[in-house]
Amino acid sequence: MIYTVTLNPSIDYVVEVEDLKLGGLNRMSRDLKLPGGKGINVSRVLNRLGAENTAIGFLGGFTGRHIEDLLRKEAVRTDFVHVEGDTRINIKLKHGQETEINGQGPEIRPEEEEALMRKLSALRQNDVVVLSGSIPSSLDADFYQRIIGVCTETGADFIIDTTGEPLKQALANRPLLIKPNHHELADLFGVTLESKEQIIAYGRKLLQEGPRHVLISMAGDGAFFITGEEVYYANVPSGQVRNSVGAGDSMVAGFVGTLALGGDALEAFRTGVASGSATAFSDDLATRERIDQLRPQVEISRWF
Numbered sequence: 001m002i003y004t005v006t007l008n009p010s011i012d013y014v015v016e017v018e019d020l021k022l023g024g025l026n027r028m029s030r031d032l033k034l035p036g037g038k039g040i041n042v043s044r045v046l047n048r049l050g051a052e053n054t055a056i057g058f059l060g061g062f063t064g065r066h067i068e069d070l071l072r073k074e075a076v077r078t079d080f081v082h083v084e085g086d087t088r089i090n091i092k093l094k095h096g097q098e099t100e101i102n103g104q105g106p107e108i109r110p111e112e113e114e115a116l117m118r119k120l121s122a123l124r125q126n127d128v129v130v131l132s133g134s135i136p137s138s139l140d141a142d143f144y145q146r147i148i149g150v151c152t153e154t155g156a157d158f159i160i161d162t163t164g165e166p167l168k169q170a171l172a173n174r175p176l177l178i179k180p181n182h183h184e185l186a187d188l189f190g191v192t193l194e195s196k197e198q199i200i201a202y203g204r205k206l207l208q209e210g211p212r213h214v215l216i217s218m219a220g221d222g223a224f225f226i227t228g229e230e231v232y233y234a235n236v237p238s239g240q241v242r243n244s245v246g247a248g249d250s251m252v253a254g255f256v257g258t259l260a261l262g263g264d265a266l267e268a269f270r271t272g273v274a275s276g277s278a279t280a281f282s283d284d285l286a287t288r289e290r291i292d293q294l295r296p297q298v299e300i301s302r303w304f
């Protein structure tokens, strides 16, 4: 079973404004309210791919109830801890560019934190736990390390898609996959990466720190997959970008879902790229049909 963990879910409020006037009155030309948060996005795409999974984490208040309703309608299995505060609303403002304003999220109380840890104690060998997104400020910065400790004890695998210190701390515990984009990779090492050769060199450095596979996404410029001594490159399909929020999460879902359904690592890479692009080319997340349509356009070549 795959479990996705979203510690700080959100309603993603996608707002389109034709000609944004800062300091003036603007009217929306279109708006959309989507269930969000990285793990929840992964779960929704896994469901569409037919990979069994359960979304867990913290949800609260009227926003939390709305997310659970939306997930229920899509038949996404959920087992969230219900918290006292309201789940946040993240604003995704489209005005020719994409501007994101993410909320802080509710305070998580110690008893709510322990309730999540109790759910995780049911993990078993061969389960895969996807840890995605930021850690709410009311939890300790090493909260993911606590969850990884349970994975290690129970023999469950984990994937981690976050940034900064929580990602660095997790590497030595041998995650199945990490998926930084090339900017996050540069930030991890405090460098600027200007060429594909530099991106590969730092991707390899990251692999040496423990993860079994490293996927480096570069939005419209393709992606690298680094495993053992091998480095593969994939182009991305061409299309019109509508909403790239959740593209990275869809890529993680395409990868882990393919492995769970019996595919090998390169098929997983291909479906990961197709899933990311299918989301980038849609208003909401990738559908199964769009992923299947784009998959043949993804060409994988051995770089090294």
Ligand SMILES: Nc1ncnc2c1ncn2[C@@H]1O[C@H](COP(=O)(O)OP(=O)(O)O)[C@@H](O)[C@H]1O
Binding pocket: 180, 181, 182, 217, 218, 219, 220, 221, 222, 223, 236, 237, 238, 239, 241, 244, 246, 247, 248, 249, 251, 272, 273, 274, 275, 276, 277, 278, 280
């Ligand atoms: N402009 C684009 N054109 C085609 N595919 C895209 C584009 N932007 C993102 N994608 C797809 O989504 C994946 C993840 O995108 P990226 O922006 O690198 O990740 P993140 O959302 O984590 O920052 C890419 O590897 C690609 O498959």
Ligand SMILES: O=P(O)(O)OC[C@H]1O[C@](O)(COP(=O)(O)O)[C@@H](O)[C@@H]1O
Binding pocket: 008, 010, 012, 035, 036, 037, 038, 039, 041, 090, 102, 132, 133, 134, 135, 244, 245, 246, 247, 248, 249, 250
């Ligand atoms: O937990 P964070 O880092 O605040 O990110 C949450 C946001 O990221 C998203 O999961 C999208 O992530 P990606 O665009 O990186 O795939 C949104 O749904 C959500 O609003």
